[in-house]
Amino acid sequence: MTITIHRGINQIGGCITEIASAKGSKILIDLGHNLPEGENRDNDPLEKAENIDPILKRVDAIFYTHSHGDHVGFESYVASKNIPQYIGKLSKKLLLLQRGNILYYHPTPELRASKKAIESFITYEATKPVEVGDIVVTPYYVSHSSPDAYMFVVECDGHTVLHTGDFRDHGYRGKGLEPTIQKYIDPRHIDVLITEGTMLNRDDGRMISEEQLCKQATKLMQKYKYVFFMCTTQDADRISSINHATDTVRGRRMLVDGYQYKVLEAFEEELGQGKFFRYQYNRKHYFRKDWNYVLDKDCKRGFTMLVRNNRNIKKSLDEMMPLLDKEQCCLVYSQFKGYLDPNHSAFMQSAYDFIHTYNWHFEYLHTSGHASRETLEMVCKKVNPQLAIIPIHREAQSDFRELNLSEELKNKVITKSTSIEDVTIVVK
Ligand SMILES: [Zn+2]
Structure with a gap:
């Protein structure tokens, strides 16, 4: 191998x-874009055929772990090579909604090809093996x-x-991580662990759980009549926290636009069945653009509004904000802090400007989508790979050997090409 x-x-x-x-079967796990540096979409070398073709050569299938843009991004090019692409069912739906939404405003041949490619994605299911x-x-x-x-x-x-x-492991279904490892991973005796290490070098302060975040959001709902939440549209946990916090104020609604509404419906369909009441967004309300009506009739008790830094939302805010008492308005920023930090490479001027356009109170309330150091330690120890730990999705200067692991495990951390027994590891 x-x-x-x-x-x-x-x-x-x-x-x-x-x-x-050894016989020549070959799969890829994830094939997405480099993360943009601030506003500039990083000029990804893989946009050029001469760079992506060698990676796709003789590949039998691609498996995407999830739908984020840094994991899925070259789908139409892959489809043109007739390589099957696999992803989860809800991820496929979310990608189609997202591409469809951009297509509506910017109908380009590239986007049409992307949507067509995603339509051809094959969906896999948890615990069901796929043979390639x-x-x-x-x-x-x-x-x-x-x-x-x-x-x-x-x-x-x-x-x-x-x-x-x-x-x-600090999301609403994160408690399942350890039991999943115990039940399914332990008995398999893992040889090589390939793990993300995003948070190794990121000092994001204390990592709170979604439950704790929800409690803090609830306090903000009590304090401010109008709360604007800036978060990722497709983060079901975060929006669940916001919906739940909104639900603590009688009659209060969570205003969303048409695209967000469809995304929430997809969450409800795929996740919100049975016991997962968290993924039922009972406060969602598709807002009309008649703001006097909204404020007098729909939202007498105030509202929570999901906002994003885009033209349509800004237009709505431009119309609505003059009608509101500024003292009662709060923007809750619920994304990575680096986007707002002029000294960080991820700094986004337009996000910074968006937040400073309106004269609202500002609160920061966020928790990462990635594993904390403690969780990475737990996974390395529980999985206890026999041959190697390969850390990926991490900053260059981060070091897995700084984690609290046994010397035996530390010695298995591989960041350069090597061979162990009959396993060849190539690091480009
Ligand atoms: Zn991700």
Whole structure:
């Protein structure tokens, strides 16, 4: 078996992992864009055929861990090569909604091709193995800021690899991480663990759970009549916290636009059945643009509004804000802090400007979609891989050996090309 880390050993986002059997079966795990540096969409070298073609050569299938743009991004090019692409059912729906929404405003041939490619994605299910030649891939659900994320157990040439994808244990379904490892991963005796390490070097302060975040959001609902939440549209956990906090004020609604409404319906359909009442958004309310009507009739008791930095939302805010008492308005920023920090490489001027356009109170309330150091330690220890730990999706200067692990495990951390027994690891 050969494991090739095409990208990700020293970068967050844009990770590409290849696993190939001795007989020549070959899969890729994730193939997305490099994360943009601030506003500039990073000029991804893979946009050029001469760079992506060697990676796609003789690939039998691509498995996406989830739908974030740094994990899925070259779908139409892949489809043009007739390579099957696999993803979770809700992730497929979310990608179609997202591409469809942009297509509506910017109908381009590239977007149409992208949508068509996503329509052809094959969906996998948790715990159900998928065979590709002599490689077997089994997905297991993980909690992440994308609501339909998976880790993969890959069996190849008598060896077993666990690729975690992006994950955490402090989301609403994050408590399932340890039991999932115990039940499904432990008995398989993992040889190689490929794990994300996003938070190794990011000092995001104390990592609170979604439950704690929800409690703090509830306090803000009591304090302010009008709360504007700036968060990722497709983060089912975060919006669940916001909906739940909104629900504590009688008669208060959570205003969303048409696109967000459809996304929430998709969450409800796929996640909100049975016991998962958290993913029923009972306060969602599709807002009309007649603001006097909204304020007098729909939202006498105030509202929570999900906002994004885009033209339509800004237009709505421009019309509405003059009608509101500024003292009662609060913007809650619920995304990565770096986007607002002029000294950070991820700084986004337009997000910064958006927040400072309106004269509202500002609060920061966020928790990461990625595993804390403690969680990474737990996973390394529980999985206890026999041969190697390959950290990906991490900053170049981060070091897994700084984690609280036994010397034996620390010695298994691999960041350069090597061979162990009959496993070849190639780090590009
Ligand atoms: Zn992600």
